[in-house]
Amino acid sequence: MSRSSLRRTVAGGATLAAGAALLAGVAAPTAGAQPAATSAAAAVPAGLVPVRTLTSLLGTHAWYAQTFHGLPVVDGYYAVHTLTSGTSVADGRRSVPATLVTTPALTAQTALGRAASARTAAASAAAGKAVAAGHPKNAPLAPAVAGDSRATLAVVGGPDAAIVWQVITTGDDGESRTLVDARTGAVREVRSLSKNAEGPAATPAGTDATGTASVFDPNPVVALRDESLTDGKDANSAVPNRAYVTVALPRLLPGSTTLSGRYAKVTKAAGGLAKSAGHDFTYRRADDRFEQANAYYGIDKAQAYIRSLGFTDVNNEPQRLHVDTYKGDNSFYSPTQDTITYGTGGVDDAEDLEVVWHEYGHAIQDAQVPGYGSSEEAGATGEGFGDYWAVSMAQPTSRGFDDPCVMDWDSTSYTTTVPHCLRRTDTGKTVADMTGEVHDDGEIWSNALWDVHQALGRDEANRIVLEAQFSYTPDTSFAAAARVTVATARSLYGDPAARTVRQAFAARGIL
Structure with a gap:
């Protein structure tokens, strides 16, 4: 949305989680490193870690993350595209002096404390900017403040190359990354990450189940052609019954009694996961389980459509969904967790499939291009x-x-x-x-x-x-x-x- 929610929420995961973390959007990189055409696949330079190889309609795409002395280089990437039209290389490696000292002078614990203070200040500034602009829905996504934090060493390349503590914070308010200079203690950058897509998870063998649900497709305003509708504090009476449509929920995993399928999986939800031994997920909007069924339907429908176009490697996984777990008026895609979170401020976001699909768009792009959106x-x-x-x-x-x-x-x-x-x-x-x-x-x-x-x-x-x-x-x-x-x-x-x-x-x- 134009809220921080539907703004920048996605990231690129990979078979190698470490490789994916290297490319989750962080320090503003040199923009626009573009593919250079080659007549044959170039030898992959040293210091690169495989992230993922994808297959598209026209060829394959091998992605690598840059390292220096075994440490990830923030935003450093390298890709080889082997297409029917030829092979090209996209070289986005950052320059790092061979003499850079990679021994930290600052402990991880100290870095975590400095990062926490910096995130709080950055979140306050983002909120103030939104209010001053008179359009809070268009505010930058504030850095995640609540939740768990972990610090790992990394390298920032470029003219101000440095060894840094890369602090990833994950909570119900999203994900953020803070770079703390591991030698001086200075905070180099605070940035919202809220945007990883792993390879397809193993799924049980057997025959998929098909469930039933009532959903909005795409939303009540469009279905009823009625611009006068309002949320009514989530009341059933605010939306006429004719706005709902009864649909099948295909591809539910064998043996599952929750909304867990081949293309979508609700893993966390307000009030607990919707459960039905008979796969009947029919609810009205005042019931929080309605948003779970609506989100599952929307993501499953989008991936099924993508496959109908011939693609089998565009976010090829059960997309994990957190529904109604964020109390703000926002939604976001979290990178290192590979989850889409839908908020409840105003209209519950997962009631509008255009919100559901916008966030899935971020997941799609970062599945295709690890760390997409770093300029x-x-x-x-x-x-x-x-x-x-x-x-x-x-x-x-x-x-x-x-x-x-x-x-x-x-x-x-x-x-x-x-x-x-x-x-x-x-x-x-x-x-x-x-x-x-x-x-x-x-x-x-x-x-x-x-x-x-x-x-x-x-x-x-x-x-x-x-x-x-x-x-x-x-x-x-x-x-x-x-x-x-x-x-x-x-x-x-x-x-x-x-x-x-x-x-x-x-x-x-x-x-």
């Missing part, structure tokens, strides 16, 4: 893709009701104008309108993708967008990502499609 423009493409993915997923059931409006139901709690929209994918914004805020600038990117969707059709557009993202870099620029997307359109559908995609980006001033 401002990459972050903006992430927010833009999340918004685009939400409206594209909603389009088949919206029956044309203001498709470009993002989160029509959730936004009724914090907008006064009609139609109620958190953001839109048809604002007409161009790069001349950039503000440096990832949600604002994301509307530029989402508008380009929506124009491609309108011109080429939903399935063709989404194959192009999803395939292209495999070859983005974590710190990509608008222009670099757009060029990759145009090239992908050409490889998949030929020159006419490539021209259409280029025109969409040109209209936004990106190309």
Whole structure:
């Protein structure tokens, strides 16, 4: 959402958890390290740790994380893309002096204390900025303050290279990372991480079960075409029964009595997990179990659609979900935990599938590109893709009701104008309108993708967008990502499609 929730919430996990942690977004890197074309796969340099290898429609993508003397280098990455059109390398390694001292002068315990103070101050500043701006929903996601913290040594590369304690804090309010200089004790950076996707977890053998649920698809405002609806403090009476639709919940794991499936898994929820031996998860919205069923349905539906396009390696896992566990008006994707958390402020976020799908968009991108979004423009493409993915997923059931409006139901709690929209994918914004805020600038990117969707059709557009993202870099620029997307359109559908995609980006001033 345009709240910190639907802003920057995702990360890249991996078969090697350590490798994934290296790439979870942290210190602002040098933006835009782009793939360099090669005629054959280059030998992988020393000092790299495999993170994951993914298969797309056009080839394979091998990702590595940079190390120095066995320590992770923050945001250092290396990727080899072997496609039908040739092989390319994306080299995002950070320079580290060979003489850098890697022995800490500061204990981990001291670093944890300094990080805690810095996180508290940063969270207060973020809250103040939101109030001052008069738009708290567009505030930067505050660093997680509550929860467990752990400190590990890492290296920051670049002109101010240093050995640091990397402090990861995880709690119900999200995840954050603080870098504390391990020699001087200075806090180098405090940043919200709330954004890892591991490989597919082992699942029980046997025949999957199919459950039943009542859900909103995509949300009550769209289903009833009624902008006057309000939350009514979660009352059943606030939303007419005709807004609900009875659906099947497929792919529930054999033997499971909870919402645990091949593509989605509710692992934590307010009031405990919904349980049914007969797989009947039919509730109304005043019952917190309704949001669990709604979120499961939305994530399962999105992954099933992705697979219908031919992809089998786009967030190929049961996505873990925490439902109604955050009491603020926010939702977020947490990187090291590989979880999406849905909040309860205003409209319970998991009641609006466009919120559910926006957050899943972050999980998708970081599954494809470990640590995605480590530059401002990459972050903006992430927010833009999340918004685009939400409206594209909603389009088949919206029956044309203001498709470009993002989160029509959730936004009724914090907008006064009609139609109620958190953001839109048809604002007409161009790069001349950039503000440096990832949600604002994301509307530029989402508008380009929506124009491609309108011109080429939903399935063709989404194959192009999803395939292209495999070859983005974590710190990509608008222009670099757009060029990759145009090239992908050409490889998949030929020159006419490539021209259409280029025109969409040109209209936004990106190309």
